[in-house]
Amino acid sequence: MIYVENLTKYFGDFCAVDQINFDIQKGEILGLLGPNGAGKTTTLRMLTGFLKPTSGTVRVKDYTIDEHSLEIKALLGYLPESAPLYHDMLAFDYLSYVANIRKIEKDEKTRRLRQLGDLCGINEVMHKPISQLSKGYKQRVGLAHAMMNDPEILVLDEPTSGLDPNQIVEIRDIIKEIGKTKTIIISTHILPEVEATCDRVVILNQGKIAADGTTETLRQGARGESVINVSISGANLESVKTELGSIEQVLAIEEALDRKAEDDTALHVRLSCTSASDLRADIYRKIKQTDWILLEFYQEVQSLENIFRQLTKEN
Amino acid sequence: MRQVKNIFWKEFMTYFLSPIAYIVISIFLLITGWFFFMVFFLYNQADLRDFFGLLPIIFSFVVPAVTMRLFSEELNVGSYEILLTLPVTSRDVILGKFLASVAFISAMLIPTLAYPITISFIGQLDWGPVAGGYIGAILLAAAFSAIGLFASSLTRNQIIAFIIGLAICFALTLIDKMLFFLPQSLLGIFEYLGADFHFQNISKGIIDIRDILYFLSVSFVGLYGAHLAMEGKS
Numbered sequence: 001m002i003y004v005e006n007l008t009k010y011f012g013d014f015c016a017v018d019q020i021n022f023d024i025q026k027g028e029i030l031g032l033l034g035p036n037g038a039g040k041t042t043t044l045r046m047l048t049g050f051l052k053p054t055s056g057t058v059r060v061k062d063y064t065i066d067e068h069s070l071e072i073k074a075l076l077g078y079l080p081e082s083a084p085l086y087h088d089m090l091a092f093d094y095l096s097y098v099a100n101i102r103k104i105e106k107d108e109k110t111r112r113l114r115q116l117g118d119l120c121g122i123n124e125v126m127h128k129p130i131s132q133l134s135k136g137y138k139q140r141v142g143l144a145h146a147m148m149n150d151p152e153i154l155v156l157d158e159p160t161s162g163l164d165p166n167q168i169v170e171i172r173d174i175i176k177e178i179g180k181t182k183t184i185i186i187s188t189h190i191l192p193e194v195e196a197t198c199d200r201v202v203i204l205n206q207g208k209i210a211a212d213g214t215t216e217t218l219r220q221g222a223r224g225e226s227v228i229n230v231s232i233s234g235a236n237l238e239s240v241k242t243e244l245g246s247i248e249q250v251l252a253i254e255e256a257l258d259r260k261a262e263d264d265t266a267l268h269v270r271l272s273c274t275s276a277s278d279l280r281a282d283i284y285r286k287i288k289q290t291d292w293i294l295l296e297f298y299q300e301v302q303s304l305e306n307i308f309r310q311l312t313k314e315n
Numbered sequence: 316m317r318q319v320k321n322i323f324w325k326e327f328m329t330y331f332l333s334p335i336a337y338i339v340i341s342i343f344l345l346i347t348g349w350f351f352f353m354v355f356f357l358y359n360q361a362d363l364r365d366f367f368g369l370l371p372i373i374f375s376f377v378v379p380a381v382t383m384r385l386f387s388e389e390l391n392v393g394s395y396e397i398l399l400t401l402p403v404t405s406r407d408v409i410l411g412k413f414l415a416s417v418a419f420i421s422a423m424l425i426p427t428l429a430y431p432i433t434i435s436f437i438g439q440l441d442w443g444p445v446a447g448g449y450i451g452a453i454l455l456a457a458a459f460s461a462i463g464l465f466a467s468s469l470t471r472n473q474i475i476a477f478i479i480g481l482a483i484c485f486a487l488t489l490i491d492k493m494l495f496f497l498p499q500s501l502l503g504i505f506e507y508l509g510a511d512f513h514f515q516n517i518s519k520g521i522i523d524i525r526d527i528l529y530f531l532s533v534s535f536v537g538l539y540g541a542h543l544a545m546e547g548k549s
Binding site: 086093 | 317318321325328329393396399401404549
């Protein structure tokens with residue numbers, strides 16, 4: 001549905017987004033992830049037609065952004081970061097102005113405003129000036145603004161930044177609810193948010209795509225090795241190294257001092273293995289042949305956080 | 316056109332949401348009223364020439380104050396991003412804001428109709444120059460609004476927008492008073508550039524196509540400048 005092709009943006013000499021390519025299917029919830037300054041907002045701004053790309057293009061359905069930006073804008077709903085709304089207007093007046101611009105007819109408008117008021121939970125603040133709203137309510141008015149035309153594609157730039165945990169859960173629920181029928185693009189640097197809401201993740205780093213896939217495939221392919229932790233008593237590091245190091249797929253063995261508690265006599269080791277096959281059976285058989293006492297034995301699950309840190313730190 | 320109307324109404328209503336509008340209107344009426352009636356009874360003539368004579372100078376202060384927030388505030392708050400990702404073109408935005416400013420200044424002029432009405436009771440008032448004066452005032456408001464809008468599109472700071480707008484409007488008003496500094500050959504050109512020169516022609520009651528064309532072209536240049544400034548930001 002959305003095709004991003006060789007999208008590049010320079011601000012003077014600074015390259016904010018460097019030749020990125022990705023597609024978004026209809027009905028997908030895509031998370032755009034990256035550290036601060038990775039180019040997430042710039043990418044979204046080019047997607048929504050606010051910034052003109054230096055080169056490359058965005059196609060939405062059959063429209064390209066440089067020729068049919070009005071048509072694309074009519075399909076999109078966009079909530080910029082921190083919801084910069086006109087602060088001297090009443091929430092109701094503002095939304096009704098957006099409805100006029102979105103060419104919603106008069107009788108339809110009242111119905112639509114009521115519907116959005118229920119969905120976003122802003123009925124009680126409709127008659128307050130936007131400047132007096134709390135951040136959470138402002139964000140919700142922004143969300144209502146973005147959904148005014150019942151858009152096919154919803155673009156949200158850090159929709160939960162600065163909200164309290166309850167509000168975050170509420171906004172996430174709203175997003176999930178809408179995501180059943182719509183295509184949604186969310187940018188964020190909050191990782192649990194991606195795991196909670198997104199079907200697919202694109203990780204940006206320094207203007208380039210560092211990874212693209214579902215959270216599952218990212219976990220598997222993040223690095224070609226898995227980590228197994230073992231705690232043993234009655235053994236020393238040297239013998240463990242020789243015993244377990246004899247397994248071909250074990251790449252490295254090191255003592256995990258961070259897991260060692262005070263007056264702890266057990267030996268904690270971390271084994272890095274190629275992740276082609278599960279080595280736990282082989283390791284267990286090796287240990288069974290010795291007289292060590294096995295206290296703990298588990299394979300580390302790669303958290304999205306670790307993957308994110310690896311991908312964005314290495315470069 | 317429909318989007319221009321939407322933006323026009325939003326901007327026009329926003330003027331009356333903040334106290335600034337009422338302050339500007341009050342100051343405008345106070346100043347024009349004071350300067351006009353201070354000398355009116357001394358001259359003992361039933362016309363509005365003094366009122367219209369002052370208008371360009373007063374407008375070069377008041378109009379930039381009216382237009383300064385139109386773009387600067389949007390740039391400062393960031394709402395410009397929302398506006399431009401709605402299905403509107405920058406032409407719709409600029410025209411809507413421009414018309415809102417002209418409409419606001421016209422609304423500000425309405426109370427001054429009390430002057431000709433009062434005068435018509437106490438003397439023989441010639442309504443021709445009065446009508447010309449008001450038409451000229453609206454044209455002048457349009458030209459200065461376009462300049463103010465351009466100034467506002469340059470910066471996110473409203474004070475700077477006001478000062479830039481004021482400087483340009485003030486220069487256009489005074490340029491034909493400075494002609495004795497210039498060589499003979501340039502006189503014609505600089506006289507033509509003076510807003511006051513064209514405005515005084517119209518306020519005599521002579522509606523000349525050249526004067527109207529002058530105000531329309533200044534408006535166009537200002538609006539086009541604002542358009543370029545906004546395009547440059549994306």
